[in-house]
Amino acid sequence: MALVMRSLAAGASVTRAAVAAEVGLTRATVSTLVDELLASGLLEERGAQRPGTVGRPGTALALSGNGPAGVGAEVGVDHLAACVVDLRGKVRCRTQVPAANRGRPAPEVLAELAGLTAQVTREARDRGLLPVGTTVAVPGLVGRDRGTVLRAPNLGWEDVAVAAALGQETVVENEANLGALAELWLGGHPRLADFVHVSAEIGIGAALVVEGRLFRGARGFAGELGHVPVRPDGPLCSCGAHGCLETYAGEEALLRAAGIGAGGGPALRAAAEAGDPAALRALEEAGAALGIALSGAVNLLDPQAVVVGGPLAALTPWLLPGVRRELADRVTDRQWRAEDVVTSRLGRDGVLLGAAYSAARAVLDNPADWVLKHGA
Numbered sequence: 001m002a003l004v005m006r007s008l009a010a011g012a013s014v015t016r017a018a019v020a021a022e023v024g025l026t027r028a029t030v031s032t033l034v035d036e037l038l039a040s041g042l043l044e045e046r047g048a049q050r051p052g053t054v055g056r057p058g059t060a061l062a063l064s065g066n067g068p069a070g071v072g073a074e075v076g077v078d079h080l081a082a083c084v085v086d087l088r089g090k091v092r093c094r095t096q097v098p099a100a101n102r103g104r105p106a107p108e109v110l111a112e113l114a115g116l117t118a119q120v121t122r123e124a125r126d127r128g129l130l131p132v133g134t135t136v137a138v139p140g141l142v143g144r145d146r147g148t149v150l151r152a153p154n155l156g157w158e159d160v161a162v163a164a165a166l167g168q169e170t171v172v173e174n175e176a177n178l179g180a181l182a183e184l185w186l187g188g189h190p191r192l193a194d195f196v197h198v199s200a201e202i203g204i205g206a207a208l209v210v211e212g213r214l215f216r217g218a219r220g221f222a223g224e225l226g227h228v229p230v231r232p233d234g235p236l237c238s239c240g241a242h243g244c245l246e247t248y249a250g251e252e253a254l255l256r257a258a259g260i261g262a263g264g265g266p267a268l269r270a271a272a273e274a275g276d277p278a279a280l281r282a283l284e285e286a287g288a289a290l291g292i293a294l295s296g297a298v299n300l301l302d303p304q305a306v307v308v309g310g311p312l313a314a315l316t317p318w319l320l321p322g323v324r325r326e327l328a329d330r331v332t333d334r335q336w337r338a339e340d341v342v343t344s345r346l347g348r349d350g351v352l353l354g355a356a357y358s359a360a361r362a363v364l365d366n367p368a369d370w371v372l373k374h375g376a
Helices: 002-009 016-023 027-039 106-126 162-166 175-186 251-258 264-273 277-301 310-330 347-365 367-374
Strands: 043-048 059-063 067-075 079-086 091-098 129-138 148-152 157-161 170-174 195-200 204-210 213-215 305-308 341-343
Touching: 002 016, 002 027, 002 059, 002 347, 002 367, 016 027, 016 059, 027 043, 027 367, 067 106, 067 347, 079 106, 079 129, 079 347, 091 106, 091 347, 106 129, 106 157, 106 162, 129 162, 129 175, 129 347, 148 162, 157 162, 162 170, 170 175, 170 347, 175 195, 175 204, 175 213, 175 347, 195 277, 195 310, 204 277, 251 264, 251 277, 264 277, 264 310, 277 305, 277 310, 305 310, 310 341, 310 347, 347 367
Parallel strands: 067 129, 129 170, 195 305, 305 341
Antiparallel strands: 043 059, 067 079, 079 091, 148 157, 195 204, 204 213
């Protein structure tokens, strides 16, 4: 059942025969499985396949737009957000509020976040969806239990039991990891299975996807690109080292270098579009620093691509020239191309989408449990 569901989630198969060919099961077996999945509301039929196919046209299949759904929540330094997505990855409900969370008591933040998740959950149920779990994205290191934030410097959190505060069926995940998973599942790159995903807001996060799976590292902390030193004699970083990438390409560093006191990333983009010299210099220096840090990752891991997402995606017209120049100078593989650095189409929404869809994926990965409870 999971093979059938994943096949349809990838969008590569639309009929029973096509699914059978892709997953390596007999047509009879696939037909039986599909009937059970249809009866339980996980799949739906969309009529005969369009003309032009050889032989008798099959019935087109698709993941259901109703039934199980995932809830995603996000704790940002300056905002809180929540949304619900269905099995297709489509956003069905969404809300976001500004919130100054830096240094704010964690229980207060989580109480407000619980209110937002309850709101979108009610809206989803009113629309015939059945939320199956919640994933919370946080800008920090998450414990092996996937329920505790061990350290989130930009929030001022240490050892915060997020899942316990928000209730059952809640999982906590690092925001950079979720951004990368959103790119893998929903980014529109059907053959991209090995890549580095980099994003930035207050800090800079990266995540590694290897052979279609998130690489967490031995302790679960892989991807701390923001604290890779790019200029050892550079500014003092919050981590105590000098010249970390974050001191050049983090949002606060960029705004400071551009002389922008308010408005965040949108204000920086507007200044760059207007040709402001300080903004352009800040983005050029940030792009070069990002390219230096990424060149080490590319040389070490040999990924198919580097994907620039999150708030950085809106700034790639000015960042990517510097990134690509440094990569061209430093990457040892002469086959590496400028086109191998791509901009995410998900942008700022990637983290929240990744959170919600990771909750929905529990049904895609184990549909048998759903069928046992909801089948005809």
